[in-house]
Amino acid sequence: MTSSAPQDPPLADVQGGGAPGRPKVGLFVTCLVDLFRPSVGFAAVKLMEDAGCTVEVPAAQTCCGQPAFNSGDRDDTRAIAASVIRAFEGYDYVVAPSGSCAGMLKKHYVELFEDDPAMKQRAEAFSARVFELVSFLTDVLGVSSVDARFEGTATYHDSCSGLRELGIQSQPRKLLATVDGLELSEMRDSDVCCGFGGTFCVKYPDISNKIVGEKTRTIAETGADVLLAGDLGCLMNMAGKLKREGTAIEVRHVAEVLAGMTDQPAIGGGRR
């Protein structure tokens, strides 16, 4: 892994108690990675350690609170947010292998504390330190290439929150271009929603199915061997549909490929 000069915010300014030049990162694992695909968490740890970070995983974390937030349950969201903020104070950066969860932490926590100035201030300080994994590597740590190998053609889906809340689009492609053996074949409408939408996919399964069906069609058109994205929710949705359709396309989180950790079966794939 090589790094160029890091950009905003400069590492020298961090104050989380990490060794000089070795930022201390708190990994926000995300509930789906924790429960369904821990290997994505370990890939994230490897990528950040290789880039010179000290990575810790606070035990007092569960979920970012989005299911409650998007269901209109502000009280529970606020309680969850407050405990996440507490758990991650003392880190230079808070990094999540998900644009959706990172977006929740970075873009929505502050508004939960409009009526609590002290907590709002803490939320603001917290949000400023939150990043999604891949953009953290490229935009903060200045990583410009990875030391990984993957034989095959990949296509990349832009998950909505990462794309539109955090501006993640070029970063994963830039790093994927440095993976040995990997060729990227772009799908049509890679920026169109996969139909997951959190609880949406089970509240409106008929509509969700229609949307993901359009998505798997554009995925299949690329002829790719593997579908990559940066959000496990979207990946499980698309993997579930691809499997149901009986296609052989593998589905993986982009971090697995960037970290060169693709030995475990793909998402929804069985033991070989």
Next chain:
Amino acid sequence: MQITSPGFKENARTALDDAPLQRALGNVRKGFIEKRAKAAAALPEFDVLRDNARDIKDHVLAHLDLYLEAYAEKVEAAGGHVHWAETAEDARRIILEICRDKSARTVTKGKSMITEEIGLNDFLEEHAVAPVETDLGEYIIQLRGEHPSHIIAPAVHVNKDQVEADFRRVHTHLDPARNLEEPTTLLSEARGVLREKYFEADIGITGANFLIAETGTSVIVTNEGNGDLTQNLPKTHVVVASIEKIVPTLDDVSQILRVLARSATGQDMSVYTTFSTGPKRDIDPDGPEDYHVVLLDNGRSAMLGSEFQDMLRCIRCGACMNHCPVYHAVGGHAYGWVYPGPMGAVLTPSLMGVDKSGHLPNASTFCGRCESVCPMRIPLPKMMRHWREREFSRNLTPATARYGLGAWAFFAKRPALYQAATRVAMAVLGRLGRSKGRFSAMPLAGGWTKYRDLPAPEGETFQAQWAKRRKAA
């Protein structure tokens, strides 16, 4: 019109199974999106104009009372009449009174979503006044006895062969052997039929894209010129518009016009942008002798100062629905009332009550594409979430969702308990799904597994593995 939003799920199911509709919706997915992207990219100041447009409307909404009064004074000064309608019923009554006063039997209509909102056509017909829609799309759906499925492309759900069949069914005075293969032939036929109607009409009714306070002018944008004929040929012109259509000055209108058509159809400007100020003056060669404006509130003033005020910036370009995956899947009629797509998901609960339209703000993946293209920078997903909050606090959220959420939140707020419970659950699920890597059915997860397999967890949770790794280190 009758609201069918409570049946959104059934409406959606029907729409998904409707093959001709699905064929028609393919056009929305392609044309509008590409054209808008091209138009936006070609104008370097596009995003700055969006900021300006937002600021102009925010300013108006902060002083709406003053601007409405100023506008009304200017209309009266130009010889027009202003009518204030608090409800849809008031607006219908006022318009009918004007029709009776003029002994009107036929009215031509320019395209107007507000007249859809107040259910004007049915009401006029009940009172022996014949409304004739003159916008091609509106004309088609009037022939079909339908409502618009899109706010700028009302007949976007109809395919060409269906239009041909409708024209043959209704235009019986024309040669049955005529060739209607080409879209332009259909267009000419509609034009020919409608041309007669303009001369028969006693009153022309239009909506308004903008009302200009500084001059008392109403503005419409159209692509067919039907709006101009509607408002200029009959002796009376009635403008029906909602109160948030006000902008302060001609300069302000010019700025917003630059983002309107680009966002809607990808045109730099619509073909016709028409400004009307009062009735015909002595020096004017033509125009209506009488000019009325009906200003409709219908729930909008209650949105001022609420978390839904930003919705009143909407200029009805349709970009949000053009870019919405849910709209693409089910089309506009499934939403069950006048306004579909993301803007409808926010506006319908505001105007009709969230108890009747609670599905609409819920039927969104929050993909954010609507907000990313909205020329007025309306935070649509955020406002849909606000509706979900209102529902949750009023106990309108479905019980199963509520209990599920409650159980989940109980654990999510207690990390130690959560980790102990998930460790066991994932170990079991991981073992069950180990060989296949996925489940094709799962109790309580039918919403997921009806159409998709559920990927199995790897087994041991990350937190459990990490704790072991720490201990070993």
